[in-house]
Amino acid sequence: MAKQNLDFRDKPINLNERGGRKWVYAKKPSGKWFTRRTIFSYVMLLFFVGVPFIRINGNPLILLDVASRKFIIFGAIFWAQDTFILALLMLSFVLFVVLFTVTFGRLWCGWACPQTIFLEMVFRKIEYLIEGDYRARLQLDNSPWTAGKIFKKVLKHGIFILISVAMTNTFLMWFIGSDAWFDLITSPVQENLSGFLIMLLVSAFFYWVYSFFREQICTMVCPYGRMQGVLLDSKTIMVTYDYKRGEPRGGRGDGDCTDCKQCVSVCPTGIDIRNGTQLECINCTACMDQCDKIMHVTGKSPGLIRYASEDSIKGGHSKIWNTRNRAYSVVLLIIFSFFVYTLVTRPVIETTILRTPGLLYQDHENTISNVYNIKIVNKTHNDMPLEIKLISHQGEIRMAGNTMNIKDQDMFESTFLLFIPKDEIKGDKTEIEFGIYSNNELIETYRTTFVGP
Ligand code: SF4
Numbered sequence: 001m002a003k004q005n006l007d008f009r010d011k012p013i014n015l016n017e018r019g020g021r022k023w024v025y026a027k028k029p030s031g032k033w034f035t036r037r038t039i040f041s042y043v044m045l046l047f048f049v050g051v052p053f054i055r056i057n058g059n060p061l062i063l064l065d066v067a068s069r070k071f072i073i074f075g076a077i078f079w080a081q082d083t084f085i086l087a088l089l090m091l092s093f094v095l096f097v098v099l100f101t102v103t104f105g106r107l108w109c110g111w112a113c114p115q116t117i118f119l120e121m122v123f124r125k126i127e128y129l130i131e132g133d134y135r136a137r138l139q140l141d142n143s144p145w146t147a148g149k150i151f152k153k154v155l156k157h158g159i160f161i162l163i164s165v166a167m168t169n170t171f172l173m174w175f176i177g178s179d180a181w182f183d184l185i186t187s188p189v190q191e192n193l194s195g196f197l198i199m200l201l202v203s204a205f206f207y208w209v210y211s212f213f214r215e216q217i218c219t220m221v222c223p224y225g226r227m228q229g230v231l232l233d234s235k236t237i238m239v240t241y242d243y244k245r246g247e248p249r250g251g252r253g254d255g256d257c258t259d260c261k262q263c264v265s266v267c268p269t270g271i272d273i274r275n276g277t278q279l280e281c282i283n284c285t286a287c288m289d290q291c292d293k294i295m296h297v298t299g300k301s302p303g304l305i306r307y308a309s310e311d312s313i314k315g316g317h318s319k320i321w322n323t324r325n326r327a328y329s330v331v332l333l334i335i336f337s338f339f340v341y342t343l344v345t346r347p348v349i350e351t352t353i354l355r356t357p358g359l360l361y362q363d364h365e366n367t368i369s370n371v372y373n374i375k376i377v378n379k380t381h382n383d384m385p386l387e388i389k390l391i392s393h394q395g396e397i398r399m400a401g402n403t404m405n406i407k408d409q410d411m412f413e414s415t416f417l418l419f420i421p422k423d424e425i426k427g428d429k430t431e432i433e434f435g436i437y438s439n440n441e442l443i444e445t446y447r448t449t450f451v452g453p
């Protein structure tokens with residue numbers, strides 16, 4: 001076990017004695033892991049900004065159009081009727097995250113989470129640039145308001161506000177698409193007052209999170225962070241202090257840890273990794289880099305803090321694969337295969353025909369008519385000329401307006417009247433069946449009811 005110093009469990013590290021906020025002045029990280037993370041973060045940032053502009057068959061790479069209940073994920077379009085397939089995809093994703101976390105800990109938090117990327121790689125870098133490293137920032141915050149301090153603070157917060165607005169606009173494009181976003185921002189504000197106010201609020205929220213709330217999102221709010229207690233175990237690989245090698249620390253024995261506390265000073269959540277795995281650790285690797293520098297100076301081998309599991313530190317050679325993650329992998333494989341199967345075999349068109357609510361039937365001389373609403377989703381990447389016929393009975397369909405020529409990945413909605421001869425109707429509710437044809441080929445049938453006297 002690591003050296004038992006349990007004070008850190010008394011209260012969150014970023015709260016002072018009176019329960020108020022204690023600002024974390026993290027030292028600017030540097031080193032091989034930070035360089036790797038920086039490169040990876042820039043790729044992720046490019047992805048975040050680029051997604052609404054990358055097109056596959058004319059559609060964005062990812063679109064989460066909640067209002068129209070249309071979701072595009074890597075080119076595949078999911079409509080409201082595909083909720084089941086989408087649920088399978090979500091379930092696969094959740095299982096993947098669980099499997100990944102069980103095996104590799106909070107790798108996501110340190111490397112790919114947008115909160116970490118924006119905070120550590122965008123906002124904090126600007127802060128370092130304007131206000132300097134941790135000591136200079138602490139000094140600046142505790143100094144009186146001079147012209148120099150006001151300039152630095154106004155400059156920093158001005159840039160933070162601009163980035164927050166840019167983030168909100170990019171975020172919005174993920175939900176409405178780049179074309180609709182462009183229409184929105186080029187139309188007068190009064191035409192879209194509610195949308196404008198929402199964007200203002202979201203921008204203010206981003207600004208507040210990255211300027212003031214910061215690491216508390218990870219340590220106090222994020223549900224994924226709270227799940228770590230149940231997902232991590234002694235076989236999970238995470239940023240770990242090798243207490244066997246490091247203790248006794250500070251020159252009180254032959255332990256490698258010099259007790260310099262550099263690993264603490266660089267930690268963005270303000271914790272001491274030497275106390276063991278903690279919920280606040282986002283596995284950002286900053287302490288690994290910092291400790292490696294100390295090991296270099298003291299002539300010891302690097303890796304006193306490294307990616308390792310508790311079991312491997314204890315001495316045993318823990319393998320990455322164990323019963324737990326094998327079981328998760330099997331379940332994930334089954335669910336993901338089922339998702340792929342349902343995606344590949346889903347019908348090329350999806351038809352919904354429902355009697356118009358509130359309308360019963362109309363009695364004509366020899367016929368009875370009902371009014372129907374029809375909705376057809378074309379899930380192919382080709383335009384489809386479609387025709388609807390009643391195949392269960394004699395009858396005539398009169399479509400209001402539009403011809404049924406549906407563009408690729410588009411939706412058609414209309415209303416039609418169905419006339420059925422009275423002698424074909426047996427009761428007050430008759431089961432009927434429609435056929436949807438494309439170039440005279442039956443591609444889908446739809447059963448519904450016809451009401452009569
Ligand atoms: S940086 Fe390394 S040597 Fe210094 S206190 Fe942390 S673990 Fe010990």
Ligand code: SF4
Binds near residue numbers: 239266
């Ligand atoms: S303990 Fe190390 S890896 Fe964890 S958050 Fe702090 S600096 Fe990052």
